[in-house]
Amino acid sequence: MIRCDIKACTGCRMCEVACSSRHFGAVSPSLSRIRVAKLEEVGIELAVVCVSCLEKPCLACPNQALAVGGSGQILLDDGKCDACMECVAACPIGAAGFHEGRPLFCGLCDGTPSCVAVCPTSALSFREDFRDVRLDGFVWPGSHPAQRRARYARFHGEPLRAAWQNGARIDS
């Protein structure tokens, strides 16, 4: 799956531009399957995208419209989806988008993700065997996807901030 190295992410959102351009021929974060959570007041940025978590709560689709692909990506059967958006609401880290009545899941661009290719600091990386992430600790009923992305980024930023507190600087 795609991972983001929080130390290297500059928050530029070139990944969002690449994603929406590749799949829609247009630029908008609302069309991107990867979204950058920016916590400006604490200096933390993190690109958030489906991590093919162990729990996969999105699969509890009432219409069985979702399945898991060979690389761990979530596949949508468009004919079965009735736009209930329960999958979008279920993702603990807000990594499922929606557009024109359909959920948007990262499909890994058939193994050559555009976001990884464009990332100017190589913060994003892709490996088939990144499949060990647990997200059950991030479940937050009643929240919005953007809030969940932000909380996920804040969690990953804590060790970084602790290091700064202890004197770590960019080159150390």
Next chain:
Amino acid sequence: MTVYVGNCLRVDLTRREILRGRTAEDGIGARTWNSHTLMRELKPGVDPLGPENILCLAVGPLTGSGLIATCRFIASARSPLTGYLGDSGARGFFAPELRWAGHDQLIFTGASDRWLYLWIDNDRVELRDASHLEGLDITQTTVRLREELRDPDLQVAAIGPAGENLVRYSIISCNLARAAGRTGMGAVMGSKKLKAIVVRGDRAVRPGDPARFEKACRQLQANIEGHPEFEARCRYGTTRIMDSLANMGVLPAYHYRSTVFEELEKVNAEALRRGHIVRSKACYNCNIPCSRYNYTSYSEGEGPEYEAQAAFTVKCGSSDLELAVGVSNAVNRLGLDCISTGEVIAWLMECRHEGLLSESDVDGIDLSWGSREALQQLPEMIARRRGIGDLLAEGTRRAALQFGDAARALTAEVKGLEMFSADPRGIKGYALMNAVNSRGGDHYRGEPMIELTGDEELALKRVGNRNAAHRLREEGKGALVSYAEHLGLLSDSLTICKNISCCMDAVDFELAADAYSGLLGKDVPPEELLEACARTSRVEREFNLREGLRPEEDTLPRRFLHQPIPDGPSKGAMVDIGRLVGDYYREKGWE
């Protein structure tokens, strides 16, 4: 998902009425639209801080597209600092969001009698009460709005206490530290009692001719990544120029009394990176993370860029870099322009050094060179208009009137706008740019950067004169500044970062025309873009003449004309302003 260009929202703050309209037909984007709007709609001679002033905030057709670094908005109004055209741009992420919301220009008229913010959720636009935000700094305002609207991805452009208190050099800032900093646009926003603009945009920017547009995008990316300064800009951003300016002998040490700063290695780019930088940061869709996040023992924030770094160290005679970083963070939060604030403090220190002030003049604050007390206390006092801060909030030109002719002779401002942190005597193109451009003492209107790199071939290519690349020569500078101004206007209209377009020469009119044509899906030749910029340049000059500008104001402070640089590699340099300005007027075809 369509190409949409030219949607304008007219927000009457007196009547709390919002109307939809179109941007000026004869513009190509942000600054051209704003300048034409002000020329047509603003009555001459109005109080810049009264309800009759008009505040325009615009993006351009390329903003929020896939073209690298098209991330800026331009805010324009009659400037409370200069009385002439005020405008300033901010990078970051606000501008693309406004574009995705479907609005290309906001025009604010009138003034509210209580604090409001404008909430733009795509097509839904409303004015909301902001009385609970009064007095909050820019970080607090932004965080609060994102919390109460339950969306941490919202983009917010806000003013701080400085803007609320009508400090004449207050800023409009987005992403906490991305400022439309110059000419006091924050004060105009404050005078209208508009605390913030909050945007959410979900629409998309789709190029009309994808092949042509993609080609331009790839070309720009190649120009940037192949540039000899690419690595250094990724590593240090603008702070890298402190060493280069020191090597040229144009650092403004001790407020232009010297170009040599003995403790340079304590305050330069490497010292900053080593001691206080924890992270690289980039603006929207940019492959150069030229910005940095700082973390010190008592504050944190984005920046500083070169101007804040130099203003609060070298210019004020301080080698305490951690203090300067803290001041930069404070100034950003308070909503003050770091250039004008640094210049005000450095000028006061020089006045004190010359014995022109007594301590009672400045509330007993120690104003010796590098004074920690002054650097820590004055920004807060200015933003809150406390004590001497109330006078300093008026800018150096007005403040100097209180301190007498000798103090006035030490100011470094043009038309009321405080100058940057470099000595114009050793860089003649920048000297001319500061003297003549349409917003007063400013280097960033367009960057005559060729004279800093000394690239003769590029000078020949751009302005037909190899001499223009020589920073100590007057030859060719009229053409160089005119070219740089047009490229600056192009960048301010298409909202491309000027560090990339102007300072790195990574964009020219041909590339811009490809991107613009590709986005719009119709052929617009480079000559047409150039003509649009030249036309706006004339309109801006006419605007300033209408507001009372006299040609003799196209000059620099006396010190740069009559006192040679005393030391360093540019020792002996002075500015022959008559020759430079005459050359520029000839280039423009002016009398």
